Amino acid sequence: MAAAMEQLVAHTILQGFDAMYGRFLDVTGGAQERFESQDWPAVQLALKTRISFYDHHVGLVTQQITIMLGHRYANHTFLMAVKTAYEDLLLDYPRYEIAESFFNSVYCRIFAHRHINRDKLFVHSSQAGRIPSYPTALTRLYNTGAGLPVLLERVLDDTPFNLPWEDKARDIAAITERLRHEWDQASPPPVIEMIREPFFRNKAAYLIGRIRFDDHQSLPLVLPVLTTPQRTLYIDACLCQVDDVSILFGFARSYFMVYAPAPAALVRFLGELIPNKTKAELYTAIGCQKHGKTELYREFLHHMEHSNDKFVLAPGIKGMVMSVFTLPSYDFVFKIIKDKFAPQKDISHAVVREKYRLVKEHDRVGRMADTQEYRNFAFDRHRFSDELLEELQAVAPSNLDVTDEYVIIKHLYTERRMIPFNLYIEQANDDDLRHAVDEYGNAIKQLAAANIFPGDMLFKNFGVTRHKRVVFYDYDEISYMTEMHFRRIPPPRYPEDEMAAEPWYSVGVNDVFPEEFRTFLLINPKVRALFNELHSDLFEPEYWQRLQQNITEGQFEDVFPYGQGHRFFHAENGAKSDAENGEKISS
Numbered sequence: 001m002a003a004a005m006e007q008l009v010a011h012t013i014l015q016g017f018d019a020m021y022g023r024f025l026d027v028t029g030g031a032q033e034r035f036e037s038q039d040w041p042a043v044q045l046a047l048k049t050r051i052s053f054y055d056h057h058v059g060l061v062t063q064q065i066t067i068m069l070g071h072r073y074a075n076h077t078f079l080m081a082v083k084t085a086y087e088d089l090l091l092d093y094p095r096y097e098i099a100e101s102f103f104n105s106v107y108c109r110i111f112a113h114r115h116i117n118r119d120k121l122f123v124h125s126s127q128a129g130r131i132p133s134y135p136t137a138l139t140r141l142y143n144t145g146a147g148l149p150v151l152l153e154r155v156l157d158d159t160p161f162n163l164p165w166e167d168k169a170r171d172i173a174a175i176t177e178r179l180r181h182e183w184d185q186a187s188p189p190p191v192i193e194m195i196r197e198p199f200f201r202n203k204a205a206y207l208i209g210r211i212r213f214d215d216h217q218s219l220p221l222v223l224p225v226l227t228t229p230q231r232t233l234y235i236d237a238c239l240c241q242v243d244d245v246s247i248l249f250g251f252a253r254s255y256f257m258v259y260a261p262a263p264a265a266l267v268r269f270l271g272e273l274i275p276n277k278t279k280a281e282l283y284t285a286i287g288c289q290k291h292g293k294t295e296l297y298r299e300f301l302h303h304m305e306h307s308n309d310k311f312v313l314a315p316g317i318k319g320m321v322m323s324v325f326t327l328p329s330y331d332f333v334f335k336i337i338k339d340k341f342a343p344q345k346d347i348s349h350a351v352v353r354e355k356y357r358l359v360k361e362h363d364r365v366g367r368m369a370d371t372q373e374y375r376n377f378a379f380d381r382h383r384f385s386d387e388l389l390e391e392l393q394a395v396a397p398s399n400l401d402v403t404d405e406y407v408i409i410k411h412l413y414t415e416r417r418m419i420p421f422n423l424y425i426e427q428a429n430d431d432d433l434r435h436a437v438d439e440y441g442n443a444i445k446q447l448a449a450a451n452i453f454p455g456d457m458l459f460k461n462f463g464v465t466r467h468k469r470v471v472f473y474d475y476d477e478i479s480y481m482t483e484m485h486f487r488r489i490p491p492p493r494y495p496e497d498e499m500a501a502e503p504w505y506s507v508g509v510n511d512v513f514p515e516e517f518r519t520f521l522l523i524n525p526k527v528r529a530l531f532n533e534l535h536s537d538l539f540e541p542e543y544w545q546r547l548q549q550n551i552t553e554g555q556f557e558d559v560f561p562y563g564q565g566h567r568f569f570h571a572e573n574g575a576k577s578d579a580e581n582g583e584k585i586s587s
Contacts, residue, residue: 010085016061017102031200031257040556048361062109094132094262101291144189166232174568178238200257237566255287316420418463439470441535449557486544
């Protein structure tokens with residue numbers, strides 16, 4: 001009887017996962033229709049909806065199992081037998097790796113993230129390295145022997161799109177010209193290999209593949225596809241460098257919609273394309289963010305086994321809401337919410353957690369760092385510096401359990417490490433400073449166009465990535481643009497008004513006075529001069545009001561995840577050609 005119950009529990013978990021992933025694929029499968037119909041509000045809603053499926057189905061399965069078993073599950077023998085039965089169900093299963101993460105989530109939900117024993121979880125995969133076969137071929141191969149233009153026409157004709165091409169011959173000529181600069185034309189003709197399924201995100205679709213050469217070398221090949229107002233298609237760019245494709249899959253962007261019935265095979269292909277991306281990043285990029293969290297934890301354990309430095313407070317100005325620490329040899333930071341906030345921070349712990357949830361579900365337009373959330377995360381105590389442990393015990397004692405062996409943090413976020421913007425500009429040369437100030441202004445404008453007001457725009461709340469892009473990472477004061485009231489400061493009534501300690505005008509909770517940004521942002525004379533040259537419109541309330549109106553009217557701004565120099569510009573849009581455009585500008 002016990003064996004039958006163990007099998008039943010294992011089947012219940014896998015059936016719950018199948019239901020979740022089926023809904024995941026259904027929403028993903030609708031991406032093409034949303035793209036072709038230019039239904040951009042539906043694109044945003046689908047992103048949020050798809051993210052919610054995982055936690056919803058974990059909750060349903062947890063409830064089922066609790067009803068089935070009552071308190072009979074809380075013994076080691078039974079739980080290990082359930083895990084063994086589950087492993088058997090996954091032997092020929094095409095999504096075994098994500099199903100293992102789902103099992104972990106159910107287990108942790110049942111036990112409220114307490115009494116977590118590694119042997120009862122898939123801390124490491126039971127089938128590490130197995131790549132399940134795709135139901136159909138993952139890619140198509142094209143031999144360039146017939147000539148590059150002929151091959152590219154076949155590539156475009158093989159796409160599943162229902163809309164016509166605006167000018168296919170023009171696009172093929174533009175791609176051909178770009179590609180002929182990427183390899184030695186005297187060498188044997190390469191082979192082009194393209195993933196059959198397009199990738200969709202925001203207002204674009206992406207055809208993704210690679211150019212393979214006889215010497216086993218390869219180049220990425222990414223063709224962004226956009227739609228015209230007349231609902232025709234055109235190729236906007238051609239990306240062939242690893243760094244450009246890496247930015248496309250960056251940690252500050254929303255997740256792709258790509259139909260992936262066997263994600264491991266797709267992730268392996270992408271990993272060969274962008275070798276500087278980890279499995280955690282790639283699973284997350286295609287929307288399997290919960291399994292990305294599992295892979296990130298595995299990568300963390302591997303790093304800990306192969307390093308010996310200590311965790312320290314992260315460089316930069318200490319936050320008023322979060323305490324942030326890092327391992328110098330590791331590319332991530334760890335953020336925990338303090339027990340008490342500075343007096344000027346009139347928010348609760350629940351509000352902070354909701355802000356981070358909002359960022360997870362919102363279109364991040366490449367300007368907000370993604371986070372992963374963990375419960376009861378156990379660190380080796382001896383890897384903590386004395387200074388860090390004292391700091392955490394002082395500011396967040398309720399969030400810590402400290403033993404002789406471990407520091408257990410009950411709730412924390414992980415986030416990609418960046419150079420704090422305020423530290424970066426202190427050491428930047430003139431060219432880098434100009435680029436950084438321009439990037440900072442662009443980051444604020446793109447967030448605002450996506451209906452995000454950062455709130456606290458101090459330089460310490462932004463970071464600079466290895467690609468020199470500026471990204472926002474402190475979310476406790478973010479709001480929707482549509483909730484804010486942008487005002488101009490009224491003139492003083494009397495000369496004495498300007499000397500008074502209190503303003504002579506009323507200030508509502510959501511009132512914002514852009515003129516004041518100069519006061520607290522532009523202390524450095526060099527930065528002030530650059531900002532006034534590049535982004536002075538940010539100090540005008542009318543600029544923000546226009547953005548609000550655009551959002552209210554359902555206008556979705558174009559934000560390109562590649563430099564302007566890559567684009568094949570359309571004359572009818574009043575844009576420049578590549579030759580006229582000159583230097584690449586990261587968008």
